[in-house]
Amino acid sequence: MTVFLQQLINGLSLGAIYALIALGYTMVYGTLQLINFAHSEVFMMGAFAALYLARWSGAEANPTLVSVTFVIVGTMAFCAALGMTIERLAYRPLRKSGRLNLLITAIGVSMLLKNGTLIAAGPLASFPSLLPETQWQLAPGLSLRSMDVITLSVTLVLMVVLHHIVERTQMGRAMRAVSHSRDAAALMGIPVDRVIAFTFALGSSLAGAAAFLRAVDMHKIDPEMGTNMGLKAFVAAVVGGIGSIPGAVVGAILLGLSETFVSGYLTSTYRDAIAFCLLIVILLVRPSGILGKHAPEKV
């Protein structure tokens, strides 16, 4: 039972990080039908931005509530700006060409950011402990880390904010309209380009928050850190039904839980294979994901 509860905590915490990244994939997919391969690199660069912000603001030496909040918000703002820049420079010129072209461009942007960061920041950096790290022993073999509590609560707050933006604001309604039908939205006078830019900003800022939480937890960051996390988050978005915002969260939690339960009960060496097996099984049973809508094809 303690093993179960412990893995539940670990899985939720991991799933929360996946969810924050997966939301960016799913929202961009909803509006552009693009697998944004560069999103994992936005996450990675967010971690580096957080590092430099922490050094610059003095949070590294003296982490106070104000300075750490500044680092989080600054990281999210940096990622939002980065996401919008990528969209403006690399994706918007290709708005009218095929989806494969857009995909290759995204791959190119991803390589550019990864290798650019490698040159600019080096292969590995250690990340300061910005958040309090204590551990509560709830029972023998069952502990709750403060990082897990912080990760889950930050994620929860961001989800509520996101839900409010998407469901309650004018911009959110425009986002939903664009993802429903871009052409019809344009005909109704919705500024599609601006909505797409906003979608990138929103998704990327969530990736920034995820990057901060992950970096604080891992204590080290490197230019490769986005690749694996991005791939997993993308898998989570697809499992949940890509294009669906609640789907991304459900898929991410499911993926996080299944990974930790596999490493807790079976063996950690196969945990990546489990993620992919889950993906394949779910897609074969429900080809459009858990919460995805099945769109019948018209001829």
Added chain:
Amino acid sequence: MLGWAAMVLSIGIVWVIQVFAVPWMDPYLTDILTRVGMNLLAVMGLALVLGFTGQFSLGHAGFMAVGAYTAGALVYFEHVHPLVGILAGGLAASLVGVAVGLPSLRLTGDYLAVVTLGFNGIIIVLIQNADWLGGAKGLIGLPTFTNFGWTFSFVIVGALAIRNVIASAQGRVFEAVRDNEIATRSLGIDTTRAKVTAFVFGAFWAGIAGGLVAFHRGSIFPTQFQYDRSIELVTMVVLGGTGSLSGPLIASSVLTALPEILRPIAQYRMVIYALLLIGMMILRPTGLLGARELTEVVAAAVKRRRAARAG
């Protein structure tokens, strides 16, 4: 159908080069050429799957892994001839192609891409955990058999085989599936069968390429065949032009050689490579040759020049 004569002749030329020129060539250059050849084999299979049949597979490197490890294990444990190993690698990859293709090709578009990506990931994890195959440390101590001659002999056979498939009735079925799957099905054509056929054919050549990779340096590692390799192969096909065979072949030659040419500016080469990729997609969205073949492009250029001269 291009005849046997052309095939025999070009393979003959390759071996003349191998015997009379390669021993005097810079080993570094021969090494690059051999690597170009191995990429060509993998890319031409993917050109058939992605470019002609329109099935977005992101797991092509997984088939290379199956081919490489089958060939490697057969030679390492059973001491068969490397050539037998390479062919067995191709067959094993096509068997896996059937197993993966049959269920997953019912999915379309990006979902297929994700499932093939997942397959690629699973293959790598399985190999990494198979201690008898060397696990994550790789399978080392294989004979070095792959050279310029063998690689390009396979390239020629493969290119002609795929070219002939594309020119056949089956090839038209592939293109019909790519252009409109539902319309094709309404003509009474079994589209799943067509897709699996293309998939298996592509997997076979990826397996052959993997087998050659195994005996190139005499060692193989699971990380060589990770999904970034699959993405690289997709890049080559799209950059060359989907619906073209010669386009992807040119693109893969250039993209394999480019990092080597850029080596003097070592640390910036991947950045430049990425910038070229983005620029190319923005400036020439249809890829190098679009849906045309090199011969058509050259013929059109000659015609234009003649017309200009006459006018």
